[in-house]
Amino acid sequence: MENNKANKNIYLEILRFIIVGGGATIIDFLCQLGIKTIPWPTQMGGWIEAVATVVGFAVSTVFNYVLSLLWVFKNVENEKKSKSKLYMFLFVLFSAIGLGIGIGLQYAGRAICMNAWGYDISLIGFKDFNLASAPFWGFAVVFVIKTLITLIYNYCSRKFILFKAPKEK
DSSP states (O other): OHHHHHHHHHHHHHHHHHHHHHHHHHHHHHHHHHHHHSOOOGGGTTHHHHHHHHHHHHHHHHHHHHHIIIIIOOSOSOHHHHTSHHHHHHHHHHHHHHHHHHHHHHHHHHHHHHHHHOOOGGGOOGGGOOTTOHHHHHHHHHHHHHHHHHHHHHHHHIIIIISOOOOOO
């Protein structure tokens, strides 16, 4: 009976993690979109993408950290330690590594699509939403793979390093 309760708790924790991650993704997306719609001076060039990425990452990471502490990881070995400045820094560091993994996978997917099929998925936007379009599906498949791998990395780094559960007796 105890094992069923533990399994139920881990499934609920994963569900909460996915909900919070989805919320953080939406926040990141909206921040980036908002920054990109500001009429920037032309000298900004490619820096607009960098600024949008950093702001979206920062806002969504704060959201994710707060909800991870308050709602996602409820069974923590050392609650005081998990709320320390060191752990906050580690949370941001692990999140940045996850961001790097996602960007790396996105670029790898882009390179595969360019070399194998000759289309650049980085040019796909809302205007290109077409279920019959190979470039759209290339973008969608790469996005899903990137998101799943990054989600698994983020969950494991938080669950087994930052928010470890107490050892069973």
